[in-house]
Amino acid sequence: MSSVFALLLARESRLLFRRPAELVNPLVFFAIVIALFPLAVGPESQLLQTLSPGLIWVAALLAVLLSLDGLFRSDFEDGSLEQWVVAPQPLPLLVLAKVLAHWLFSGLALVLLAPLLALMLGLPARCLPVLLLSLLLGTPILSLLGAVGAALIVGLKRGGLLLPLLILPLYIPVLILGSGALQAALQGLPATGHLLWLASLAMLAVTLLPFAIAAGLSISVGE
Amino acid sequence: MNWTWFHKLGSPKWFYEISGRWLPWFAVAAALLLGVGLVWGLAFAPPDYQQGNSFRIIYIHVPVAFLAQSCYVLLAVAGLVGLVWRMKLADIALQCAAPIGAWMTFIALVTGAIWGKPTWGTWWIWDARLTSMLILLFLYFGIIALGQAIANRDSAAKACAVLAIVGVVNIPIIKYSVEWWNSLHQPATFTLTEKPAMPMEMWLPMLVMVLGIYCFFAAVLLLRMRLEVLRREARSSWAKSEIKALVGAA
Amino acid sequence: MPRSDRYCRVEVDGKPIVTSPFLEALALACERDWRMLFERLDLALVPGDMLQVVGPNGSGKTSLLRLLAGLMQPTAGEVRLQGRSLRGQRAELARNLLWIGHAAGIKGLLTAEENLAWLCALHRPAGREAIWQALAAVGLRGFEDVPCHTLSAGQQRRVALARLHLEAAPLWILDEPFTALDRQGVAQLERHLQGHCERGGMVVLTTHHRLEIRPATFRELDLERHAA
Numbered sequence: 001m002s003s004v005f006a007l008l009l010a011r012e013s014r015l016l017f018r019r020p021a022e023l024v025n026p027l028v029f030f031a032i033v034i035a036l037f038p039l040a041v042g043p044e045s046q047l048l049q050t051l052s053p054g055l056i057w058v059a060a061l062l063a064v065l066l067s068l069d070g071l072f073r074s075d076f077e078d079g080s081l082e083q084w085v086v087a088p089q090p091l092p093l094l095v096l097a098k099v100l101a102h103w104l105f106s107g108l109a110l111v112l113l114a115p116l117l118a119l120m121l122g123l124p125a126r127c128l129p130v131l132l133l134s135l136l137l138g139t140p141i142l143s144l145l146g147a148v149g150a151a152l153i154v155g156l157k158r159g160g161l162l163l164p165l166l167i168l169p170l171y172i173p174v175l176i177l178g179s180g181a182l183q184a185a186l187q188g189l190p191a192t193g194h195l196l197w198l199a200s201l202a203m204l205a206v207t208l209l210p211f212a213i214a215a216g217l218s219i220s221v222g223e
Numbered sequence: 224m225n226w227t228w229f230h231k232l233g234s235p236k237w238f239y240e241i242s243g244r245w246l247p248w249f250a251v252a253a254a255l256l257l258g259v260g261l262v263w264g265l266a267f268a269p270p271d272y273q274q275g276n277s278f279r280i281i282y283i284h285v286p287v288a289f290l291a292q293s294c295y296v297l298l299a300v301a302g303l304v305g306l307v308w309r310m311k312l313a314d315i316a317l318q319c320a321a322p323i324g325a326w327m328t329f330i331a332l333v334t335g336a337i338w339g340k341p342t343w344g345t346w347w348i349w350d351a352r353l354t355s356m357l358i359l360l361f362l363y364f365g366i367i368a369l370g371q372a373i374a375n376r377d378s379a380a381k382a383c384a385v386l387a388i389v390g391v392v393n394i395p396i397i398k399y400s401v402e403w404w405n406s407l408h409q410p411a412t413f414t415l416t417e418k419p420a421m422p423m424e425m426w427l428p429m430l431v432m433v434l435g436i437y438c439f440f441a442a443v444l445l446l447r448m449r450l451e452v453l454r455r456e457a458r459s460s461w462a463k464s465e466i467k468a469l470v471g472a473a
Numbered sequence: 474m475p476r477s478d479r480y481c482r483v484e485v486d487g488k489p490i491v492t493s494p495f496l497e498a499l500a501l502a503c504e505r506d507w508r509m510l511f512e513r514l515d516l517a518l519v520p521g522d523m524l525q526v527v528g529p530n531g532s533g534k535t536s537l538l539r540l541l542a543g544l545m546q547p548t549a550g551e552v553r554l555q556g557r558s559l560r561g562q563r564a565e566l567a568r569n570l571l572w573i574g575h576a577a578g579i580k581g582l583l584t585a586e587e588n589l590a591w592l593c594a595l596h597r598p599a600g601r602e603a604i605w606q607a608l609a610a611v612g613l614r615g616f617e618d619v620p621c622h623t624l625s626a627g628q629q630r631r632v633a634l635a636r637l638h639l640e641a642a643p644l645w646i647l648d649e650p651f652t653a654l655d656r657q658g659v660a661q662l663e664r665h666l667q668g669h670c671e672r673g674g675m676v677v678l679t680t681h682h683r684l685e686i687r688p689a690t691f692r693e694l695d696l697e698r699h700a701a
Contacts, residue, residue, distance in 0.1 A: 007594050011587070018582045018620075079576030086542055087595035088567035148389055152382045156372055165368050166386060169361040170393050173400040180404065201396070208392070215306070215385050222545045223378040309546070375506060377546075 004089050005097045012101030023105050026067035027113055033059040034117045045122045052121035053182030056131070057138075059117075060110060061171055062164075064139055067106045068146035069163050071098070072154040072217065081154075085221050092210035095217065099147045099210075107139040123186070130185035130195070137198040138178040144209040145170050151216030155223050173201065235452045236461050238312055242445045249442035256435030264428035271425075277341040280334050282428060286436040288331035288352075291359060294324035294440070298366065299391035302384025312448075314380030315455075317387065318370055319447035323440060325363035332356050351405035355398050362390050376455075493556030494519050495569075495675060496541065496644060500550035502701075503536045509701035510536055512549065520643065520673045521690050523666065525680065528696030534679040535575065535648055537696065541677060542572045542646050568596075571642040575649055577633030581622030585613060585632045588621060592636055599639050607638035612658070626653040637665060645669065647678040660686065 016023055037055050038048055048055075075081045084094050114135055115128045123131065149167040153159040181194035264282030271278035298317050305313035335353050336346045347353070366383050373379035456462040494517035502512035510533030518524060526534045539545040541552055543559055543566050552559045554566050579588050586604055593599035599607075608617055611631040621629055630653045637645065645666075651659050663686040666676050670688040684691070 003598070004594055007591060007598075011583070011591050014587070015580065015582050074580075077576065078580060079574045079578040080580065082544060082572065082574050082576070083578040083592060083595060085544060086567055086570055086572045088564055089595055145389075148385070152369060152386060153372065155378070159372075162368060162372055165361075166365040169358050169365060169397075170390065172358055173393070173396045176400040176404045180407065209389075212385055212389050216382065219378055219381040219385065222539075223373070223375045 008097040026063045030063035049122040052123045053179040057179040064142040071150040076154045091214035095213040096210040103143045111135040127185040130191045134178045134181040141205040144205045155220040253438035260432035280338045284334035286432045291327035298387040302387040328360040351402045502549035504548040511699035514699045523670045523676045532696040584618045586617045607635040610638045611635045645676045
């Protein structure tokens with residue numbers, strides 16, 4: 001069973017590396033959205049610093065969401081998902097591997113890019129550990145929740161704006177906790193509470209959401 | 224335990240007959256309770272010592288907000304029943320209840336805003352309860368949009384069920400995180416929840432209104448479900464004769 | 474690959490009696506988008522059977538196959554595996570089933586070998602040697618490490634069909650397996666399906682093509698006779 005998990009991870013990484021644009025696009029999107037804000041609200045550094053926790057988190061959240069839109073689409077179209085559903089391997093395990101692979105490349109890259117953009121927004125360097133940790137704990141939740149939506153709409157010809165509509169309301173706790181952690185750090189307060197909450201939500205998401213994703217995929221495949 | 228009633232519920236014809244018998248009762252009860260509650264609450268209940276007469280909108284706001292929240296739980300329960308026992312009626316209930324829930328949430332938001340004007344001096348405030356209500360409205364929109372986007376109605380029902388279940392698990396987390404966010408950012412505002420203990424004569428009309436709005440909900444839901452059942456069973460002989468009778472009567 | 478254990482026959486007084494078919498459908502009905510495709514459909518498969526589902530476009534051939542594979546739920550009736558309802562037996566079905574849909578699950582970005590290695594691993598991992606042999610058997614020697622999107626449609630179909638040489642599942646459900654194959658490929662596949670049935674396997678397939686080589690147990694199921 002664990003060998004299938006490892007094999008799927010390897011397969012997904014291979015697929016992602018043979019089409020690197022899909023990895024890079026969300027990162028570029030993330031950077032552009034961050035760059036839009038100084039242009040919209042003005043370059044005043046004090047204001048940008050105050051806003052930076054929220055800006056970074058909103059941009060990261062949108063980037064993760066957009067990168068997930070096509071998570072299962074090609075697998076759906078070429079019949080791979082049917083093969084997963086009829087296979088003896090538990091589907092929740094397979095989807096967990098798939099989402100993990102996606103996060104390992106696209107999510108992790110986003111986490112690594114974030115400090116650079118945060119510094120450009122004037123976030124002090126002492127806040128960077130909290131930024132990294134909160135994104136590290138928060139983005140897997142975003143990926144898993146987004147995957148539920150992606151699984152539900154994979155059969156639709158034009159999913160379009162549906163995914164954000166379904167999933168963004170569910171992202172709110174992560175947004176509050178993540179940007180809250182960063183804001184606390186910015187004010188020189190301890191952020192441990194936020195981070196612990198994020199960690200427990202991440203545990204909850206990893207244990208429960210693969211089942212919801214699997215249910216969504218079975219429904220979409222069975223249509 | 225005898226489960227025949229539960230399986231009978233799966234039969235559309237049985238549901239159509241039994242709901243036809245219940246519907247008038249719910250409708251009459253809703254009309255009576257809402258009428259009594261409104262007149263009592265708006266005209267006879269004593270004014271609030273702080274807010275004067277403007278508080279009276281809670282006789283609409285609170286029951287509606289109550290219903291809006293429990294309706295989402297109903298969606299999730301119906302979704303679970305539909306997924307686990309493959310009960311078609313639960314699927315129908317889910318899809319018929321979602322728009323009602325969305326409307327109730329919308330009304331709760333509007334009445335909240337109207338209440339906010341005299342109380343806070345502004346139409347909208349990022350108060351924890353109002354914010355949670357807004358998020359609830361978005362959750363309803365998601366379910367409705369998903370149900371409409373999927374052409375195959377069985378898949379649509381199942382997909383909505385999954386989303387509703389994920390949503391209902393998320394709702395307490397959303398609620399607590401929003402409350403917490405609110406307490407961090409604007410401490411010590413006047414919140415809608417923590418009122419001083421209500422005297423009996425203010426509280427009773429509220430109870431009547433809550434009961435009335437639930438009866439109203441049951442009546443509207445049954446009405447919508449009966450229509451949907453007829454639509455789905457349009458080819459069966461019992462539905463045909465039923466439709467003929469309805470059209471003939473009109 | 475003979476699998477005598479799949480025979481569901483017992484002998485009473487020296488006479489073979491079929492206890493319960495390996496796979497059967499009882500009063501199956503399928504509705505799609507308010508249209509009843511077929512209803513009151515019964516079928517039974519015992520080891521060695523080959524069933525070709527025929528019918529005009531839109532008569533529900535693919536839907537029937539998907540119902541039998543457990544990918545879809547019937548509107549009415551049920552599918553049974555070895556006498557018990559398919560619900561709750563998903564794992565048992567999965568172990569015995571090889572499903573190749575119209576889209577066969579071949580990734581264009583992966584090579585033929587990588588594709589097959591993964592598809593086999595979903596059931597039972599296959600060694601490199603076995604995969605190369607299977608690819609040779611479907612006439613793709615030398616194409617093992619070519620990304621599949623560079624192959625022709627017929628060659629991609631052959632990659633998917635190579636699974637028929639790799640996996641030991643007794644029940645094959647194949648949706649339009651002959652699509653895009655050349656004449657030689659068709660004959661080869663027909664022989665392979667016949668051999669599978671003669672070894673005690675079962676095949677359910679849809680195709681508009683008339684099979685030239687068929688086992689003695691070959692049957693046709695015309696969906697038009699079950700149309701609502």
